[in-house]
Amino acid sequence: MRQNDEVRVQILATSDMHSRILDGDLESHIYRAGTYIERVREQYKNVMLLDNGGSLAGSIASFYYAIVAPYKRHPMIKLMNAMNYDASGMSANGFKFGLDFLNRSVALARFPWLSANITYAMTKEPYFSTPYLLKSFDGVRIAVVGLTSDDLVHNENIEMEHDIAVEHATTAAKRWIRYIHEVAEPDFLIVLYHGNCLRDRYTSNMDTENQAQKIMTEAGIVDLMITGHAYETKVGYQGRTAFVQAGQNAEKLIHVDVKFRKRRNTNELLAVTTEVIHLESYEESPALLELTHYDRKAVRNWQNEQIHQQTTNLEFESVSVLLQRRHPFIQLLSDVIKQVVLCDITCVHIPLPTSTGLQDCLRNEDIYHAYPHPDKPLDIELTGADIKRLIESAAAQLIVKDQQVIFDETQDPTLFQFWSGFNYTLDMSQPKYKRVVDFELHETDTYRVVMTDYCYRHYRHLLSQAVIHERYVITMPELILERLHQGAPITVEKDNMTIIGL
Template sequence: MTKSETIDIDIIATSDMHSYFLNGDNGSNIYRAGTYVNQVREQNENLILLDSGGSLAGSLAAFYYAIVAPYKRHPMIKLMNAMHYDASGISPNEFKFGLSFFSKSVSLARFPWLSANIEYQQTREPYFSTPYIVTEKEGVKIAVVGLTSDGLMEREHFEMEEDVIIEKTLLSSKRWIRYIHETEAPDFLIVIYHGGLNQLNKSTDEREQNVNEAEKIMQSLGVIDLLITGHQHQTFMGRDDQTLYVQAGQNAEQLIHVKINFKKRTNSYELEHVDSDIIDLNNYEEDATLLNLTYYDRKAVEHWGDETLTDHIQSTKIEGLDDVITQPHPFTQLLHDSIHRAYNYDISCVHLPTNGEKGLSESVTNKELYEAYPPPDVPMDLTIKGKHIKMLLEYSYAHITFHNKALSSTIIDETLCTFWQGVDYTIDMNAEPFERVTLNNINLDYVYRVTMTDYCFRNYRQLLEDAIIHDKGETTMVELIANNLKDKDYRIECKQTFNVLT
């Protein structure tokens, strides 16, 4: 090795793959990514393959392997092992199916999952062993540290066990990055941050502004060479002073390829050049070895997805948001009937599962049900006050506007629209916001036993501080709905009692 020798290192980043491993028309390019990674490895063995997190939840296949067949080895772990990933960040999505499910996945992975700010409640040590790794490529020391957006964890994770805590991202990053520089003295530092940039945020939701802190991390620390972000499902590259920041979209539709070049000095390495490219994976063939690896996994998901649950149920199609928020609707009644399978109290609270909810037709398969209700929500058994019921309803309808008796605008996430059964209420859209709800059979000062989805509870937790939690179900709403649909005697009979004056 001469003093002027240069060392080239390739860094490939993916993000938010959501277990999209069904090939064909199912939106996955993970097999094409395998082809590209292999080609780069053949040209340069100094390759570091990283993912920003979000690979284990968010698709039909992810739901199948977490809920329907949790005893099977997760295909995304099999694929990432086979592709020789060096590390993955941790997204709040990883916890949607519970801590035990994610812990099992971590144990089966041949690469570390990195998050410096997910900690043990008591000791405040990193929960997943090490928050960072250091790898050497021809003597060049490259450190990779993981961070998870604490704002995302507060509202998106499945109910966490008592021994896990999320530390503020900025606070944790300052401590660990300083420690890494002092103890490891890396030549190049990579931060995997599962969160995004506010400059790309198009949401008017204040909560969304608090989960994308990439700018703050770069501006507060200033000692990061490469910041790999996630969550926003966009593909981009940019630079903030000395920090290159990238995001690799979702579902392996594209990936980011960063090329770094070092020159060897007598006792050190000098970073000479950093280049980055967005790789369109549609230009590459699918890797046959990876396809063979998941052949039976894909067949199992497809077979389950095509299974018909019912062909006789009443249509619960939703014709726009106003169709379901202005009158009792068969779809929300189906949700109430299903949540009552877990806790059969007089009062229940459900929400729209997705933005732009379409409902279900008379014939329903597992795939169609999942598409109508993709989150793995579970019922919760609570005691709350009448005033809490009013506050949740007021919040929903305060962010909705009608003009000439037609819905004209909404600035609320539709999944935060709540629907109540056992509560007789009137909404006067002509009144001022937060003064529109009248509860006809509920006393604001009384307490009531209520069944509610955990999604509603987590997202309205700031309004439910005095709530008493009695129990949290283990069966997801999708499973409860499926049980109703399989019942040949089940019929939807609307029992909701509310009236909306426009």
């Protein structure tokens, strides 16, 4: 076989880079990835660079450019443009900061964002216009189709619900992969699926299907599956399909070498070789560092800015401590949400399973690490029965151990609600979903409640008669900053939740 009868294409893949653009950050290697990518392009003629999504949220830099300085050009887009990405998939957390932010970021990118199963709610047309990409290398046609886990998108942001719809990823994959093979006739088809093969530790539905595996086995001919939303980097095969998981934060990079033999009317796939590239040994790209010099400086100046000089003590050792008595940190969350909506009843949650509150002289960075999510207040009307159902679901996450009530380790403690404005008792000797006793509210009456949209998003299936009066745009971290800037002491209310039956 003559050498010119062979075509090799190098496919490089990153995932979940989370806008980690601060150099010196041990979890950020995008500048090292830039160096490796440039070397591959110098060595090979045909190179395709893909990202599997998750680049716009998940770090203090992403928070700064979405919430604090949304008018500035996002440095992650600047970097990806400069690195000449061919396409990016779409992750669920791309919607975390709302559609306006996402649409603005996508509009500034010089590469397409691919998601075949995210559509306009009314027309069902692809929301990002480009469900797949077709690119030719020396006559070899490579197609890339993007898919996003519908399970992950479902609870991300209620603002977008009237604008977009999310089709089941496997269903969309079957239709689009068949269409691409019929119309585009690619020699090699890649699926960018943002969703991994591992169930989340806190998944409440243990029957959650493995959509990545179903796409590979049921959706048609897939030559390469690239998944994301995972901490691990791994490669393997599912039947004839090469499978790679690209990890996170550009700590590693997937390099796939695809070899074809050119024939008269077709191109024969000869081999697919996958490799995990460890980037620690590569130098950071000076050109990329220079590109984001002022962006990184702006983030660092903001994160190190002190809120006030007073020592704050809103710390707790573990989330289970919050069950023993009303804690000043929970009181802070309740107070700030009341600043937006004047309601007697509030419903808040802890922001992270690993939450430990706040302490010492605080900087902006401390607020971000204590509450990194852009949760927003929601003015809603609920019946007493709705509220009781919410509390029962939260109480079902609790267990008794050594004469103390704690969170069940298999459950997500961020889904536990902390209420104020009425008294109630949980009897831990009773079976799950029958633990609420001495409930002060009337189940048939309606009540005005201010709660975080996070609580609503995850429990709306229990709210039979909920009426949303207003969704506010200001986020909980911004409200916390505003409250702490005031410097007024936090007055902890009397305990309203009593736990018995230990």
